[in-house]
Amino acid sequence: MANTDYAYRRLVNTLWPERVSRTEFDRMVYSHDFASLPKVALLQWRLYPDFVVLPQTTEEVASLVKLSDESGLPIVPRGGGTGWYGGAVPVRGGVLIDMRKMSHVRSFDPATRTITVEAGMTWQDVAEYAEARGLTLPSLPTNAMASTVGGGINSDVVGYGSLRNGGLRQVVADLEVVLPDARVLHTAFAGDAGGAYADLTPFFFGAEGTLGVITAATLRLIAKPDLVKPLAYAFKDTPAAATFLGAMVDAGFQPYHAALLDREHFVFERALRAGSPEPADMVLVTLAGAKDDVADQEKALDALAPKLAAAKRPPQEAEDLWAHRFMMYSARRLSRGLVVANNVVPLSRLGEACRLSRELIRKMKLNGAVHAFPMDTASAILAPYVLMDDTTPSGGTALGYVKKLGDAAFELGGHPMGLGLFMVFNLRRMHGRAAPYTAYVKSVFDPGKKINPGKTIEVWTKYQFPGLRAIPPPAMRVGLDVAAALRRIKPTPDKFVRAYERGKEAD
Amino acid sequence: MGLLRDWNYIEAATEIPALSEMIREALIHALFVRNDRVLPREIIADLTRTPAVTVKIKDDADLRKLVQVLNGSESTMSLGLDAEDYNYFRTQLGVGKDREIGLTVRPHALLTYDWLVPEQRGVQVDFSGYEGMQFPAKGQTALAQVGLPWKRLYDEALAKGHLLPAVPTVPLDFTVGDAVWGDAPLASYDAEFDAYVNAVRTISAFGHRTRVGFEEAANNGTGYDVLHGTLPLASEFYVPLEVGLRLAPKPAAQKTLTYTYDDGAKLSASFDKLARTGQRFPWVHVADAAAAAVLRPGILADPFTVQVALAGTATGLPLREKALDAALAGYKVKSAEVPDPFGVPAAEYAKAAKRAERGLFVGEVRLPAASAGDLAARLKGLGQQVAAKVGFYASLRASGTLSAFPFFDHPKDRTHIYDLSKGVARLVEKIPGAVFVSRLAHLWNEEPAYLARMRLLREIKLAFDSPHVLEPLVRP
Structure with missing residues (x-):
């Protein structure tokens, strides 16, 4: 490996000094993603990158990838940093490529209804650009405000609109990727060939930046609906709300989006924002389409709701919830951190999944809320979140919740979402005998393990000594099981809302 | 559907000095129409070979054994054939000779035409008797065996309160397998057939039962989407047995x-x-x-x-x-x-x-x-x-x-x-x-980006099929 001063000079020659950083502060900022990480993690991994770089063109990204052959430093691509499981943090330092300077629209074609954007553009910016021109994205990640196009694809996220229009996989027509050998590859045929002509795009969904650096994406757009109308219904408990979601899909409704938000979510919201809705187990249904059609669907939903003892909430409340849809995790302000446990479960078992989520929150003495939504006619996203304070000794143990809920998702016929750095132990359980296929794919694209190494299919440590280079995935599992057990023996439950309100009164 | 094999064959053929002077398209034409005035006798022999044995699959255990015999991890004794069949099987396949024996699946209904390079005296698998289906008590999913006629699945789904969203544009008598390894044009207004596939139960090249994807839920966020990356050419990566499908509710x-x-x-x-x-x-x-x-x-x-x-x-x-x-x-x-x-x-x-x-x-x-x-x-x-x-x-x-x-x-x-x-x-x-x-059209295409993708796909196929059993790649 070349020395870091030499690598720095080469990087500066490639990108100019203003787009290369090695300051302690910048490196610290890029040493974690959205998840709060206990400091003890630094014993295992070198989470601080050696350099943070901000390329502006595909050619610059290719130069950086080529440079890594010379410097021996691994490359870690990063979008908005909205991931939860360490997919965008280094394990052995290296060059962290922040893609957010590549945030331009390359082309927009209203005739074919496609748009080609750079990978660092946020989903919301793409949607706004398209909407200003009469079109829209068929679906958007739940964290569209910060999630970048490349990041969303790498995390294989699901979000608003997927129930009606299909998920992001249906949205992406082609990707421009810088491969580990610095070649620039288009993953699909330039036109709509329906997956023919060797479409490699699916391999990049969920790749977590380990196969190459996505630099641009061609996205499909649809006509902007005449009307988008949110409706809110309150239920007696969470399982009833989950039953409503299932019944709605089984009855043939395919609204733009439908989500369950449990009572606790609104308790947190109330503590932070006085105007937020009265706490209740709620379902937010958003209809989109022609005015007549939306009106007819609303009528039919209103007829279905009383059968499940649901009460319709005032329109302003629904509008308010829809307006705040991208700010799901403001409860983070109540504590010092927050952990989301993203899972995919069969829609037919969503009620059971919600009940288990709540039960685990109670048993582990956590403060948390349940959020879930159907992603298609058969699957649902179960994404409860729990609050944590990693400055207290018990804080990090909240991560045990993610592990335990993931186990429950497997039991229900689903799976946790995301592998990144911390959840790799789930790979074998997810895929069984097909797990080695993922390693085969990695070995074909990146035989030298240069791009975002030590993640998704294996867990490296910062050490390079034999025996210490990698953590056996079961060891990670045991670690989180211990965290969950410690949580259970904690004598008192977390009470972040009360603490926050006491703090507010004191102010 | 043997596309990688055909493509690899063309790539390799253009390296042969006697053929490399022909333009690619003329070579493809000669290979496709089996032009014996242009092509050497050995190549014509390659193109006219047919699979030596056809095995009708009734149980996945049969197929596992067969794959394990072909990949060399079991002997032909494991097949449990009687003496006459045993002798026939070994003689036809040339078991014991120093060459690989491949396995190919037979489409039930082909819309267009057969592949260019047939299986080279290996085993052809016929799934026409493998036609079961299951609908879970709750939820909009189904598990269909690959030999199941598409129309039967459609009718049964309707009877159970579901709608199979993907229908054929050309109404042939396709089976579910034809949509996975053949050229059955199944699609809905919203998406192609692949989008409705949640999982495939398969036998790997090592003879293991392997599930790719999740039957009851989508596979988002579980690492590379191997399922949809390999699905268009599924039988070159594994032997699909059953397909987990996402259905829609029957409309009111x-x-x-x-x-x-x-x-x-x-x-x-x-x-x-x-x-x-x-x-x-x-x-x-x-x-x-x-x-x-x-x-x-x-x-x-x-x-x-x-x-x-x-x-x-x-x-x-x-x-x-x-x-x-x-x-x-x-x-x-x-x-x-x-x-x-x-x-x-x-x-x-x-x-x-x-x-x-x-x-x-x-x-x-x-x-x-x-x-x-x-x-x-x-x-x-x-x-x-x-x-x-x-x-x-x-x-x-x-x-x-x-x-x-x-x-x-x-x-x-x-x-x-x-x-x-x-x-x-x-x-x-x-x-x-x-x-x-x-x-x-795939074979004619010489666009560099497409060729680069095909080379990567070929590498992935070779990694999945390291025993060279599943429609193995052939060189002239």
Whole structure:
């Protein structure tokens, strides 16, 4: 490996000094993603990158990838940093490529209804650009405000609109990727060939930046609906709300989006924002389409709701919830951190999944809320979140919740979402005998393990000594099981809302 | 479907000094029509070999054993054959000789044509008796064995309160497996067939039962999407046995509306408008007069017949119909009397399939919906040139793409198939935004980006199939 001063000079020659950083502060900022990480993690991994770089063109990204052959430093691509499981943090330092300077629209074609954007553009910016021109994205990640196009694809996220229009996989027509050998590859045929002509795009969904650096994406757009109308219904408990979601899909409704938000979510919201809705187990249904059609669907939903003892909430409340849809995790302000446990479960078992989520929150003495939504006619996203304070000794143990809920998702016929750095132990359980296929794919694209190494299919440590280079995935599992057990023996439950309100009164 | 093998064969053949001087296309032509005046005798021998043994699969344990014998981890004794069959099997395959023995799956119904390079005296697997299906008590999913006829799955799903969203654009008697490893054009208005596949139960090249994907839920966020990355060429990566499908609920109310057009320009404008409305339908199909005559013989068809499946609530259906009428303005006649081609009894569907399969199909033309009329006119011109009746079936996608399958009333010999494929490829080049998709078109394509992707796919196949059992790659 070349020395870091030499690598720095080469990087500066490639990108100019203003787009290369090695300051302690910048490196610290890029040493974690959205998840709060206990400091003890630094014993295992070198989470601080050696350099943070901000390329502006595909050619610059290719130069950086080529440079890594010379410097021996691994490359870690990063979008908005909205991931939860360490997919965008280094394990052995290296060059962290922040893609957010590549945030331009390359082309927009209203005739074919496609748009080609750079990978660092946020989903919301793409949607706004398209909407200003009469079109829209068929679906958007739940964290569209910060999630970048490349990041969303790498995390294989699901979000608003997927129930009606299909998920992001249906949205992406082609990707421009810088491969580990610095070649620039288009993953699909330039036109709509329906997956023919060797479409490699699916391999990049969920790749977590380990196969190459996505630099641009061609996205499909649809006509902007005449009307988008949110409706809110309150239920007696969470399982009833989950039953409503299932019944709605089984009855043939395919609204733009439908989500369950449990009572606790609104308790947190109330503590932070006085105007937020009265706490209740709620379902937010958003209809989109022609005015007549939306009106007819609303009528039919209103007829279905009383059968499940649901009460319709005032329109302003629904509008308010829809307006705040991208700010799901403001409860983070109540504590010092927050952990989301993203899972995919069969829609037919969503009620059971919600009940288990709540039960685990109670048993582990956590403060948390349940959020879930159907992603298609058969699957649902179960994404409860729990609050944590990693400055207290018990804080990090909240991560045990993610592990335990993931186990429950497997039991229900689903799976946790995301592998990144911390959840790799789930790979074998997810895929069984097909797990080695993922390693085969990695070995074909990146035989030298240069791009975002030590993640998704294996867990490296910062050490390079034999025996210490990698953590056996079961060891990670045991670690989180211990965290969950410690949580259970904690004598008192977390009470972040009360603490926050006491703090507010004191102010 | 053997595409990687065909492609690899062409790539390797162009390295042979005697053949490397031929231009790629001339070589493909010679290989496709088995031209023994141009090609060496050894290559003709390669192309005329047939699988030595066909094994009918009834149980996945049989297939596991077979794969394990072929990959060398078990001896032929494990197959449990009687002495006579045992001797036949070993002699036919040449077991004990120093060469690999491959396994290939046999499509039940092929829309277009067989692969270029057949299995080299290996084993062909016939799944025609492997036709079970399961519907869980709750949820919109199904598990279908690959030998299950598509129509039976469709009917059974409806009876159980579901709708199989993907239907064939050309109504042949396809099995579920044909959509996974063959060329069955199953799709809905919203998406291609792949989008409805949640998982595939397979036997790996090592002879293990391996599930790719999740049967009850989507596989998002579980690492690389190996399932959808390999699905179009599934049988070259693993042997698919059962397919986990995502279904839709049976709509509360549904209706099939038929609109006829006498002018291609009007049809194009209507389709373009329809795809821009954002409305959702289970499927939207169009047949020209020749195709409509095949589907409904005895009825004098207008130049274009559009059928739209409409689904929704009982009260919402009239509203949707009104919006549809407005989008399709320009039609000549509208009718609600023509039956849904997929809702008819199985025997009637089979009859239509028999009539449809007589046509010589060359592949798929994908083009902007606004060019539908242009395609029809150009196909008519090609028909006149080759003195053959020509027609097409097509389905519209929400993205505004029309997926059309031209057919010719011509004998299905390889020379005709090649020439007509070339003819269609040439006319497609003249339609902006159109692309011709077929096995031959894949082989003709020399775009560097495509070649780079194929090389990566080949590497992935070789990694999945390191024992070289699943449609192994062949060199001339």
